[in-house]
Amino acid sequence: MVSRALGRVLPLTAALLGFSTLAACGSAAVPRDQLTMAQATVKGAEVGGAPTEPKAALHLKLAKEQIAKANALIADGENEEAARVIARAQADADLALALARQANARRETQEAREQIEQIKENIIK
Numbered sequence: 001m002v003s004r005a006l007g008r009v010l011p012l013t014a015a016l017l018g019f020s021t022l023a024a025c026g027s028a029a030v031p032r033d034q035l036t037m038a039q040a041t042v043k044g045a046e047v048g049g050a051p052t053e054p055k056a057a058l059h060l061k062l063a064k065e066q067i068a069k070a071n072a073l074i075a076d077g078e079n080e081e082a083a084r085v086i087a088r089a090q091a092d093a094d095l096a097l098a099l100a101r102q103a104n105a106r107r108e109t110q111e112a113r114e115q116i117e118q119i120k121e122n123i124i125k
Helices: 002-026 032-047 054-075 079-124
Strands: none
Touching: 032 054, 032 079, 054 079
């Protein structure tokens, strides 16, 4: 399941990195939209349970740190570097969200299996 989640996240991450690199080379505009998107993904990961899953929590922490760094870079007028940092933040936030969803799915699957076992035991009695 981890490889499937990573298989979905990694191509998106590569596309985002490529796009942000092209966008950064074309202009030095403040990457507000990308920053907002990364921040929204961080919030989604937080709500989705990333803080309670060790691997997801690590990537969530990295994303938050990178967003803070990007904000500092923007304040210093380093918009091209900020765009690259935001792309990394987006990738980490996406991965945190995917890992949290995977953990939730595993938990729900285990709960369903336990309920099935209880039903089987009740039928046998």
